[in-house]
Amino acid sequence: MKTQPHKRNLRISPLDASIILVLAGMLGYVIFKAATGLNYHWKWEVIPQYLLRFNTNTQTWGPGLLTQGLITTIKLSLWSGILATILGTVMGLFRVSPSLFKRQIATTYVGLIRNTPPLVLIFIFYFFIGDQIMALLHIDDFVYSLSNETKEFMSIFFGPMNRFPQFLSALITLALFEAAYIAEIVRAGIESIETGQWEASTALGMNRTQTMLHVILPQAMQRMLPALAGQFISIIKDSAIVSVISIEELTFQAQQVITTTYRSFEIWTTVLVMYFILTFMCSLAVRKLELTLRRN
Amino acid sequence: MSINSYPPSGKPARFPVATLVDTTKYLLVMTGLVWFLAVGTERLGYNWQWYRIPQYLWQHTEHDFSCGLLMQGLGVTFQITCISMVLMLFIGLTTALLRMTDSWAARGVARVYMELIRNSPLLIQIFFIYFVVAPILDMSGFWAAVIALSLFEGAYASEIFRAGIVSIDKGQWEAAKSLGMAPYAMYRHIILPQAIRRILPPLTSQAVSLVKDSALVSTVAIMDLTQQGRMIDAETFLTFEIWFTVAAIYLVVTLTLSGVVRILERRFNGSQQSF
Amino acid sequence: MKFLRITALLTFLSLLIFTLGCNQAPTRADSKSSAIQVSQLETILQRGTIKVGFDTFKPWAMKDKDGNYIGFEIDVANKLAKDMGVQIEFVPTKWSGIIPALLTGKFDIIIGGMGITPQRNLKVNFSVPYEFSGMSIVASRELAGNRTTLADFNNPETTIVVRLGTTAAEVTKNFLPKAKTLFFDEESQTIQELLNGRTHALVASNPLPLTLAKEYQDKIYLPLKEDFTKEPISFAVRKGDLDYLNWLNNWVLVNMSSGWLQNHYQYWFFSNEWKSMIQ
Structure with missing residues (x-):
């Protein structure tokens, strides 16, 4: 990509030709194997009903199971993204704080999270820490005390309210996890601002908080934005892992559908495509954002 | 990762008493946190049975000492990590070189591969390769998992390789060309030796990611550390004890690797300054 | 400073384990009795x-x-x-x-x-x-061929899939201790393994083996006529x-x-x- 991006002449070099040949050969081999070696009756026609389906009870079109899962994935990612940004910013500021105490706290947090596999962390959070937080906040009682209208209204944002406690614990789990990475982005953003800025602000009589708020963060924010947006894409991808704690997001729904239909080939392919479309669109948006920022 | 405040304070060293106070405060907070969690679990009526854990780490009779299930799992984790690492380096380097050629087909292939991998979750990729691709190509379960993992990490490694190669000064290329070197000789003798120096530290942190991500292959019945943990958990219901132990083992491994990264970084930075 | 970071981490970890390990005896009785009250x-x-x-x-x-x-x-x-x-x-x-x-x-x-x-x-x-409910075994025609007893499956060359955490896992350990067992999280995954022909047999509670064998007659069959447990x-x-x-x-x-x-x-x-x- 780096080499001559402006010249786009379709000249077929020997390397091009050989690569295309190899690719075509591989593709042909796979198709040949799939058609002959694999004793599997493809049934793609079962898929559409899981994307969009006609509900015979209410006589309306609605999202199918997989689409519902995708919507939950988006909701989950959005909320944990917001929570993770807040927590991550606080921890990032702690990381560069003059107080050794704050730095130790933040370093422990970031170090622990970044060096443990997400799968293991999710089990620990879900069974161990999630419960404590839930009990502390009295989430259960809160959900049961809601009126039906409020429940319906809130379900637009959080999914079905009777599953809210699980949704929340998945959300917190994911946010705690991603916040460690955001903290590092924030730290790098702040450290990328030259010390001259600090010295100038001090000379103007600003204290540390004022400098941070009015001088450093606005500039750092601009440099951090692409990285933060990239982290959001990671959140979408990592949200697949929370399927192991039974949140009804895309991966979980896919497994449920496979349990009843046994159509794993078609469904895993569809799910892969769905994730790809979602994250690829986000990636394109990030790249656009990056370009706009660079131009300014 | 640094632990210093930013901007660095002008004072050469902190007053030791303040350090002591801060550390005490930190330890107090951590103890409080742990105590809070412990009390919370008591409220749930959880019965801690730490004494049942060591048998899963090691077993020893009179004159025989053998690894427990968790340690066997760690062995598999290492095995997967090492094989994937080699494959990752190969895939990463190939992709990076493909991306830098003049051939549009090569760049196209590399581009499609990277977009596909970087825009879908690893878990789904593992499922897809294990349940869809592997049966079509008659691959064994272990290799399906290893290949899924290496393809995933390879996409990130290729970015590291490319950045390393691009960072080589333009003059070096021109000098090599003017000496009449063929592209292979140029890469082999001029570019790669210099690039390696810059590539090694980020590559090692990629290895840390590899160790962590390898936990996901447990979802396709590979007997790695996580899967062993899950099986012991399903059998004995020692949920908390098992997960804390597993997390601690991973931490020891990844922290050791991170330590290596830091030593490497320091050594390479040092030698670069001496040029 | 780096040393400090690692010591801090390790201290925290050992603290965690220590407190969780020791802090159980006194409070346990209280929590138990309060659970009984309501x-x-x-x-x-x-x-x-x-x-x-x-x-x-x-x-x-x-x-x-x-x-x-x-x-x-x-x-x-x-x-x-x-x-x-x-x-x-x-x-x-x-x-x-x-x-x-x-x-x-x-x-x-x-x-x-x-x-x-x-x-x-x-x-x-x-x-x-x-x-x-009874456990039953359903086997792949291609790999298991014409095995008809449990003993036929009880050797190291045989792989069995079961779902993680089910009694099938335990039953397999008891009845087929020599076979190699693979554990999956989802029922669908175990079925897929069997249908993909990567494993000799699947152990699960009926009626799953029964319905599966009916649905995929060309690929799998029931080696045993009866369930081998009753749970x-x-x-x-x-x-x-x-x-x-x-x-x-x-x-x-x-x-x-x-x-x-x-x-x-x-x-x-x-x-x-x-x-x-x-x-």
């Missing part, structure tokens, strides 16, 4: 909702086309809630983590075709059984709550004698009437 039954009635933990096992519990849960266990749970006079809330949970989830209070009861085992009983209480299935609840357990036991007795349980069992396990609801 029966879970009372809590459920006050809340007006019973939370039920389960996982998808066809046809115990599964999703229909509209995304609602249906199945034998779902019917049982609904009837139970109706008799108790409360609303019902389903909490789908991975089977491998279902007992820890019950212990940590994610729901009030497991209604999910859980077989009683001594190991599980050490951690949870079981009601009297409300049904019996009591019952409700699981947290320990130390006699009132709750008594209510559940008597609920089973009442619904057993009225024939309700047998009727529904018949419908889900031996009829095909519900097939159109899922595909």
Whole structure:
């Protein structure tokens, strides 16, 4: 990509030709194997009903199971993204704080999270820490005390309210996890601002908080934005892992559908495509954002 | 990762008493946190049975000492990590070189591969390769998992390789060309030796990611550390004890690797300054 | 400074383990007695909702086309809630983590075709059984060929798939100790392994092997004519709550004698009437 991006002449070099040949050969081999070696009756026609389906009870079109899962994935990612940004910013500021105490706290947090596999962390959070937080906040009682209208209204944002406690614990789990990475982005953003800025602000009589708020963060924010947006894409991808704690997001729904239909080939392919479309669109948006920022 | 405040304070060293106070405060907070969690679990009526854990780490009779299930799992984790690492380096380097050629087909292939991998979750990729691709190509379960993992990490490694190669000064290329070197000789003798120096530290942190991500292959019945943990958990219901132990083992491994990264970084930075 | 970071981490870890390890004896008695004071039954009635933990096992519990849960266990749970006079809330949970989830209070009861085992009983209480289910084995025609006894499968060259955390895992260990066993989280994954021809056989509770063998006659078959175990299935609840357990036991007795349980069992396990609801 780096080499001559402006010249786009379709000249077929020997390397091009050989690569295309190899690719075509591989593709042909796979198709040949799939058609002959694999004793599997493809049934793609079962898929559409899981994307969009006609509900015979209410006589309306609605999202199918997989689409519902995708919507939950988006909701989950959005909320944990917001929570993770807040927590991550606080921890990032702690990381560069003059107080050794704050730095130790933040370093422990970031170090622990970044060096443990997400799968293991999710089990620990879900069974161990999630419960404590839930009990502390009295989430259960809160959900049961809601009126039906409020429940319906809130379900637009959080999914079905009777599953809210699980949704929340998945959300917190994911946010705690991603916040460690955001903290590092924030730290790098702040450290990328030259010390001259600090010295100038001090000379103007600003204290540390004022400098941070009015001088450093606005500039750092601009440099951090692409990285933060990239982290959001990671959140979408990592949200697949929370399927192991039974949140009804895309991966979980896919497994449920496979349990009843046994159509794993078609469904895993569809799910892969769905994730790809979602994250690829986000990636394109990030790249656009990056370009706009660079131009300014 | 640094632990210093930013901007660095002008004072050469902190007053030791303040350090002591801060550390005490930190330890107090951590103890409080742990105590809070412990009390919370008591409220749930959880019965801690730490004494049942060591048998899963090691077993020893009179004159025989053998690894427990968790340690066997760690062995598999290492095995997967090492094989994937080699494959990752190969895939990463190939992709990076493909991306830098003049051939549009090569760049196209590399581009499609990277977009596909970087825009879908690893878990789904593992499922897809294990349940869809592997049966079509008659691959064994272990290799399906290893290949899924290496393809995933390879996409990130290729970015590291490319950045390393691009960072080589333009003059070096021109000098090599003017000496009449063929592209292979140029890469082999001029570019790669210099690039390696810059590539090694980020590559090692990629290895840390590899160790962590390898936990996901447990979802396709590979007997790695996580899967062993899950099986012991399903059998004995020692949920908390098992997960804390597993997390601690991973931490020891990844922290050791991170330590290596830091030593490497320091050594390479040092030698670069001496040029 | 780097040294400091690592020491801090390690101190924190060792603290964590130390406190969790030592801090158990004195407070335990209190928490136990307070749990007995308020029966879970009372809590459920006050809340007006019973939370039920389960996982998808066809046809115990599964999703229909509209995304609602249906199945034998779902019917049982609904009837139970109706008799108790409360609303019902389903909490789908991975089977491998279902007992820890019950212990940590994610729901009030497991209604999910859980077989009683001594190991599980050490951690949870079981009601009297409300049904019996048998383990069966279903094998791949291509790999297992014409094996017809359990002994044929009991050798190191054979791979068996089971679902992680099910009694099938235990049964396989007891009956086929020499075979290589692979564990998956999902029922669908075990079935896929078998259909993909990567494993010799799948061990699971009936009627899954039966329906599978019927559906994929060309690929798989039932080597044994009969189930090789008969397991009591019952409700699981947290320990130390006699009132709750008594209510559940008597609920089973009442619904057993009225024939309700047998009727529904018949419908889900031996009829095909519900097939159109899922595909």
